[in-house]
Amino acid sequence: MIIERSAINPRRDQDYPEWYQQVIRAADLAEASSVRGCMVIKPWGYALWESMQKIFDKMIKKAGYKNAYFPLLIPLRFLEKEAEHVKGFAKECAVVTHSRLQADGNGHLIPASPLEEALVVRPTSETIIGESFAKWVKSYRDLPLKINQWANVVRWEMRPRLFLRTTEFLWQEGHSVHSSSAEALEETLNMLEMYRIFAEEYMAMPVICGKKSDSERFPGAVHTYCIEAMMQDRKALQAGTSHFLGQNFARASAIKFINGEGVEEYGWTTSWGVSTRLIGGLIMAHSDDDGLVLPPKLAPLQGVILPIFNESSKAAVLEYCTALKRELEGDGEISMEVDERDLRGGEKFWSYVKKGVPVVIEIGMRDIGMNSLCFSRRDAIRAGKQQCERNAFVATFRALLDDIQVKLYARAMKYRDENTLSIDSEAEFFAYFRESTGFAAAHWSGDPAVEERIKEELGVTIRCLPFGGEGEGICPFTGKASKGRAIWAKSY
């Protein structure tokens, strides 16, 4: 059954934001809850997060980090310690002020037992982790200290959007302390490189690595580095950040160590994080008008097998399917499912298309008779189904998955290349963003007033000062000298 019209309505070219919501609904990834800005991550969405966590957790541990867990609630006096940090987060904090509920006269609950000191639900954990680090670090022998936390955080969100901007989200936050500025900076960049590898090799999502301009820095950081990806509406998504915190948080939390010469110094710290926002990026990078498209390396299932049977053929078909599943799964790196639910074939088939499963295999008595099977690639679902001899399929299944992974990356890369323009005049820059959009590589003298004006007039910001983008030129907005091209774009 081939559906002529797209499975997702509206299509990307009709209404991109609504298409995004409909893909999430069709793939059954998440839903809004009654709690403003908070989402419910449904099983298929959470399985995707678990895939990401599993891969990331290994990478993080390989980089020498150990996982730990710090309190959800942070006393206000901790936040107060780093002035810029407070300013950055004060406007979006969930504040706990009471420790009990009681019934009012009408039988409704009201807060009771006010706390002596209010607590904030962590928007990020530098200050509370800093308290522990100050105890754990005494000497240069304790350094580097490398800790990661998997946790939920809350930042009050006025314009929530599933996965992309939610009041509560899940993330990992890495925190390290070093004995020198150079080592901390190197670590910041190493972790950014880890994010690049994850985005490109696992999510099949090309990213531009670079440094944020001062106006987009993490509150309290010296430098913020990021990976930026292009979505299919040509807007940018910041997919991960890594911060060089200098001694700012070490001073705020009194993280001090005795160096090799016996002198006490403040430590140099870093922090870096990625969140469930990545799922939003994954959706927008690859999905099409028929629903979610998942890269095989991150899909919770690499493929699904749909048996087609009637009462008399059921046993034979299921046996064939189950044996195939076992062979395809091999040593356990690959997950397959046989779905024997009693649903109409088309409905079943399209449910997996919409969920983004990389390969959908259909098997009926006719296929078994020919010792074959029929399969569809999710990345080319409209190209139709292919018949394949069973053993040949088993032998080439890993190569098929690799090919899907590679093609998704290439497609996203081509799209980004086609929608990135080097621009050298203000007029061209304004025309580009007014008539269409995309990434613009344009020189910038470093003047924040330019950033502000362009943000106001076009809704466009500097996504990053890309690594390798250095090279002298003239800023088209001010005529001043520039040390390199910045990447400008509209963004999520």
Place this chain on the structure above:
Amino acid sequence: MIIERSAINPRRDQDYPEWYQQVIRAADLAEASSVRGCMVIKPWGYALWESMQKIFDKMIKKAGYKNAYFPLLIPLRFLEKEAEHVKGFAKECAVVTHSRLQADGNGHLIPASPLEEALVVRPTSETIIGESFAKWVKSYRDLPLKINQWANVVRWEMRPRLFLRTTEFLWQEGHSVHSSSAEALEETLNMLEMYRIFAEEYMAMPVICGKKSDSERFPGAVHTYCIEAMMQDRKALQAGTSHFLGQNFARASAIKFINGEGVEEYGWTTSWGVSTRLIGGLIMAHSDDDGLVLPPKLAPLQGVILPIFNESSKAAVLEYCTALKRELEGDGEISMEVDERDLRGGEKFWSYVKKGVPVVIEIGMRDIGMNSLCFSRRDAIRAGKQQCERNAFVATFRALLDDIQVKLYARAMKYRDENTLSIDSEAEFFAYFRESTGFAAAHWSGDPAVEERIKEELGVTIRCLPFGGEGEGICPFTGKASKGRAIWAKSY
């Protein structure tokens, strides 16, 4: 190096509560934070939680559950829906009342932007998950619905104690909806059985399975079932609970389905959870006066290899150790570490004893010369070190780990048996708990007044009405008929 006095001070028999704190400190598992009642779980403690999660997560998925994630913050009107539930949790809730901070006149932060409706940080998630379940369940075809969540929860704790009672803790909470009372009850008991298997086979901690008396039921449940373990001070620890919720929460959240006859009915729900409290149980079940003792199946490391070398022997010793590590790890189920830090031998050795690593191996040039090694079992650390031919050790390493696992269970079982008494008179019961303590198996007519009086006078409660403990008798407190013996104990 054998230390004559114990590594933990005080010993268990001197001051059990203080010994518990000192084991946690010596094993570097966790520490208190500045946030009242909240703990920091340090890397070794968190690795233990990760071991538990990994095993549990597999068991839960095998039982047909899928993981999902629901909001941290719950509107008060949700809690109000189930009257008993509110009553149970109202006294220990963290209440979020504001969404912003601002500076007061003195530059201190104060809460700003009061919320229209206050939110509670989840103490448990029945009500917020119920909201989603009501949407997800339409027909009997959607049932059973089986969802698990790994999350943090907050219950304001006035007498906090690391792992055992903390304001914030980590847990899993399973939630299911069924089309009949019988099926939901069966599920409740199946999940309890999963907890029993985990406690006994992985934690090596024998447990008594049974039902709670009404006074100890989960607020809002019809029946609460539990597993109860004996700690080394002969007090009981409730290690996991599984609740049959009847239709109470289905009514509160409007979880309704159309049954096979086309008639709308309320669903029947269950919930069940275990938390980081299990780590407290693990510590108290097996640890000794030299620190933590971990069962091999849950230890983050099954063993550690300590190379003993000088400058000239370093290369040879490390090579021998690394090759041994690889062989012992085999297919990846076993984790070993070679610790080449430059520490005094005794200090290094005892750090692993205190951390509870099941097997500590020491290797120097002399051992290599004899193609052998020297090892210590953590469960019998005072029995001294054993020399063993290298290949023989490799061949029997798994058996050694199994033997430690089995012996820990047997030791805990023997301890519980020796400290459980069947009691048939009130005088004997009072004498038992006044002069010593332990588990008492005593008849009970079901009268809550008896429970209350005994709790008041002795600080003893009914831990459970054990399965298989049925059998008619006379309640020694009232002379009334009893249907079975209850397990009575002091508890955590």
